[in-house]
Amino acid sequence: MSEIFGIPIQAFMGQLMLGLVNGSFYATLSLGLAVIFGMLNIINFAHGALYMAGAMLAWMGLNYFGIGYWWSLLLAPLGVGLIGIVIERSMLQWLYKLDHLYGLLLTFGLALILEGLFRDLYGVSGLPYSIPEEFAGAYNLGFMFLPKYRAWVILASLLVCFATWFVIEKTPLGAYLRAATENPKLTQAFGINVPLMVMLTYGFGVALAGFAGVLAAPAMQVSPLMGSNLIIVVFAVVVIGGMGSILGSIVTGLGLGMIEGLTKVFYPEASSTVVFIIMAIVLLVRPAGLFGREK
């Protein structure tokens, strides 16, 4: 048993694991997008840039203030969430009643500005961020080596995604959120401060992106362009999973990451397009996405 379908098992499992790591980022990012879209009706194109900002904040924290990985994992998402709250209060809140297009254009503009800012400051060549000591090395699973940090990325993303799903679907706070998503006016008439919830939801959604950014920092190069490289795939994930579906974005994110990884094994030429091929097929067969509800 050293081969699967004629592929060495180590290569197979290695790519599957890498796919799962990528899938973890897809899941965390598309979850944030789904939460934001559900509540604010905004297609947040700034998501990739805010993911990048999370990684950059972690890098800046380490190099300017000596803030280590673990504190960054807490502080950088908070910082990104705060940036999000400022964006929501100062700009987004005026767009909710307009067509999706306006929110998309505004957040796209913001993404370009944020990226431009960091490009100007740090160039595009990428900055190193070393793996925290606790996660140096790898586990020997017998059939493959699993780098400890990759295992941590998968575990941490799954935990955060599951916690988010649990809060939204199973708690009274989540019931407020679902209610405000479905019928904001009535929910407000019951005495719930919906504008505040909208603001915090956007802050939380982009904080998820910031969290993914910090997770990514040691795994990939920290670069001002890291967000725009990823965000297009993440949007495809959101479309495939169904706009606004919480569980859909998590499952689809992980699944597509793995499919992408396996494509690298079996037909590497298609590995960067396979997600979009799936998106096209899903749009033809189920326009609302795999987990979305038709309106």
Place this chain on the structure above:
Amino acid sequence: MATAEEYLRVTGLHAFYGESHILHGMDFSVNRGECVTLLGRNGAGRTTTLKAILGLTGKRTGSIMLNGREVIGWPAHKIAHLGVGYCPEERGIYASLSAEENLMLPPQIASGGVSVDEIYAMFPNLQERRKSQGSRLSGGEQQMLAMARILRTGARLLLLDEISEGLAPVIVQKLGEVIRTLKESGFTIILVEQNFHFAAPLADRMYIVEHGRIVAEIGRDELEQKQALLHEYLGV
């Protein structure tokens, strides 16, 4: 009537949806413990009156004194906390929430609300269906749920919009009994109704709304003598 007894006084209320001017100077009041009906044709502005009180319309001018406070400029989520419960015409049951989550959703705004046990005693169906998704309830169950969830919160002024609409007679009768019970326990109620025969036995006073203003007020004991008026405006 002494002003101390007034729970709600609406004076010269104008309300807009975007460019359209819906209310043209509504004037009326509701006393504590009273059940008042707003009657009128579709599009007369009755639903808009309730929404304007709650802060759910566009621009509003005039005055809304609620529990002794001027609330015309208040945001919707603060108005509820003065003790107002709202049951919208479309019932507003959240499809993405279970029946129980719908029931528990509106936050407690004052003490003295009806307990969940009492609510389930009042509406046994809701207890049976509490795990069902809101979208799976029947029309009657949705209406009962929409009523029940505002009783839990401690609200003392209930704004009920067309609660008898489209329901089987036996359920309408049940709702009538519920409203009578609520009156006895001191709730103040504004009923927006199309169904005169449902509203007439429940209401202490009736206002007739036409073109966004009050055109007539009829006391409970004036029903006989103002028959002509009712006929003219409502065709009953």
